[in-house]
Amino acid sequence: MAELSLEGIEKTLGSTPILRGVDLDARDGELVVLVGASGCGKSTLLRVIAGLETPDRGRVVLDGRDVTALSPRDRDVAMVFQSYALYPHLSVRDNLVFGLRLQKVARGVIDERVAEVSEMLGLGELLGRLPRELSGGQRQRVAMGRAIARRPKLFLFDEPLSNLDAKLRNKVRVEIKALHRKLRTTTIYVTHDQLEAMTLADRLVVLDRGVVQQVGSPLEVFERPANRFVAGFIGTPPMNLLDVEALDPGLRESLPAGCATLGVRAHQLRAVGEGEALSPGQPRFDVEVLAVEPMGAESWVHGVLAAGEGAAAPAVSADAADGAGRRLIWGSPNWQAPVGERMRWTAEPSALHCFGARGERL
Structure with missing residues (x-):
């Protein structure tokens, strides 16, 4: 087992910066998940750790030893690829x-x-078979087994479950978690899948355009996102991000100075009963139901803020960059609301998140 330290890693392809001063520490025996949208730099960072890419600046330190200039074979790491x-x-x-x-x-x-x-x-029963005689899940287990047999200091996983169907992906994800618990080998795992990231990680590293946005436990990142990007990326569904100018005037006035976007998680919303009086300071969201998605244990009720007196009425669309606007989702226990119905939703004041004009958490 080993500790990994990345110090000011920078990487540019042509004139495009891919990694911008990445600093990261992985503790001995820890499973760290790099998560972000396509093109955020997570796979490039993994390749830098493996020695398959050379950083323009910065150092890769493994177990106290600078390995930045070493070839992959001399780093004592094992990598599991998406393609097996x-x-x-x-x-x-x-x-x-x-x-x-x-x-x-x-x-x-x-x-x-x-x-x-x-x-x-x-x-055991597969040792004599060729890869073409195996299922996708079996091939992935062989790829993991090859890495484990080497007993490296560091495991690197590059989206290893992307080629599997949903049911098999769930099964292999559980196997990886159990293996890590047994082996306690320091592991860096790359994925764009939030479910993988949240369930596997000891710590999450959220990347956007080559910059680390937040590092923390899955619960920390989910409950206290560092900025608007993290809030709109982590979570299924992601956090509702509402343009403050589209809110009820009374709610707007109660928010901290400089709040440009209000965030609230879908599961923290609830419907206001007929005749129910809200307590002072409790937010209200008057919405029109756009769609209902039955998800099994719950339904996702999609709504759009109805423009109230004194509220601005921007176009009914999500902001392309971060989702801020007028749309929001309520995670409801199998609510069957007809499309077009007007409803009032609320949440506890403690469930609200405020972000400034530049996306910073207030």
Whole structure:
């Protein structure tokens, strides 16, 4: 096991900055998930850690040793790719031991590790098969087994579940979590999938355009997003982000000075009962129902703020950059509201988040 430290990592492709001064520490035995939209730099950062890309500036320090200039083979890391990267002409067993043979590991040690990994991942009956004879989930387990057999200081996962269907993705995600709990090897995991990120991570690193936006536990990032981008990216559905100018005047006046966007999570909204009086300071959102999505245990009720007296009425659309506007979603226990119905929603004042004009948390 090892500690990883990234110090001021910068990377530019042509004239386009990909990574902008990334600083990050991964503690011994920690599973750190890099999450962000496509093009945010997360896979490039992983490749810099692996030695497949060279940073323009900055240092990669692994277990107290500067490895920035070392080749991938000299870093003692193992990488699991989205495409599995198995040798198609080799059996499962030969794929598992390929790296060990290159390292000239003794045959007896190789046999021990194959037995250990096969039992751990349920590969015993598959050792004689070729990759084309395996399912997607089995191939991914072989790819993980090959990495585990090397016993590296650091595991790197580059969107390993992207090629699997939803049911299999859930199953393998649980397997990865259990494996990490057992092995306690320091792991850096890249994904764009928020469910993977939230369920796997000891700590999340949210990236946008090559800049680290927030680092924290999944619960910290979900409950106290550092800025409007994180609020609108993390969560399913993401946080409702409302243009303050579209709010009820009484609610606007109660918000902190400089608040340009009001945020509230879907699960923290509720419908106001007929004749119910709201307590002073409790927000109200008068909405028109646009759509209802039954999700099983709950429904997502999509609404749009109705322009009240004194409220501005911007176009009924979400802001392309961050979702701020007039649309919002209520996570309701199977509410069957007809489209077009007018409703009043509310939330506890403590559930509200305020962001300034530049997106900063207030």
